[in-house]
Amino acid sequence: MPRSRPADRLSFGRVRRLTRKLSLRTRVTMWATTAVALAMVAAGLGLLLGLKYSMWRDLDTTGRQRLSDVSALIRHDQLRSLIPSNGGDADVVEVLDASGKVRASSDYDTGPGSPSGFPNPLPPQVVAGRATTLHDLKIGDGGDFRVLARPTRIGDRPATIVVAVSLAQAEHTLSSLTTGLVIGVPALTALVAWTISVTAGRTLRPVETLRGQAADITATDLHRRLDLPDCQDEIHALGVTLNDMLARLDEASVAQPRRSPPGGSSARRAVAGFVRRSAARPGRPQTGLTTYASDSVRRWRS
Secondary structure, three states: OOOOOHHHHHHHHHHHHHHHHHOHHHHHHHHHHHHHHHHHHHHHHHHHHHHHHHHHHHHHHHHHHHHHHHHHHOOOOOOOOOOOOOOOOOOEEEEEEEEEEEEOEEEEEOOOOOOOOOOOOOHHHHHOOHHHHHHHOOOOOEEEEEEEEEEEOOOOOEEEEEEEEOOOOHHHOOOOOOHHHHHHHHHHHHHHHHHHHHHHHHHHHHHHHHHHHHHHHHOOOOOOOOOOOOHHHHHHHHHHHHHHHHHHHHHHHHHHHOOOOOOHHHHHHHHHHHHHHHHHHOOOOOOOOHHHHHHHHHHHHH
């Protein structure tokens, strides 16, 4: 199992450090827009590939039908030098002899014995009967074609039926769709980013209001409370929690002066005992600590 390289981990860590410096609104907008953009790109690619597969399949079906029609003409000995059209001009049909010369064609300008516009010899995948895309063929109006072939015999001589269906219309459709996606996806991504940024800003505005009001409250005005938003959501619950905390702090600050300092009586008794023990030794001079303790006891008693 391949392990992630240190460089990859460093790059990811650098990205995380950079994003942490951004505001929450910016991070939400950036990540949400990235996710939407990736989803739209994936959907666009899926649409292009799906449409291409569907159109190629329909063209291949048309080509196989033409192969069957021409094969039927050969079986019934009705093949002429000009192969009848099927009502459209998007396909080209040729019957080639063993040397690759034309015996019959659907093109008026291609007579018997003329060189074929298909490669000679045909690509192996075409000879094997698989539909194949060939580019820049000099047949019909030229361009790219889906090409199919089927071996046959005319009398006692081998021949090959070759059908080519033009890709011009399909390629034009895909090109128009690609252009639309190239223009539309960035524009839609920008619109989504703007919408997310505005929505995130409006959503976080009550939080900024609570933060500003909380920053203005000092130890001398703990009686103040934060203005709660109208919506009964998580931000409202946060404001209620902060107001409860301010109420407890206010009660504690009011009750604090009424109480003696913790351990004050014990400290006084300890200092007084120390002074009595020092005074019980008349032959021993008082030190600075003893004098300070005596003065402290007198201040407490007064």
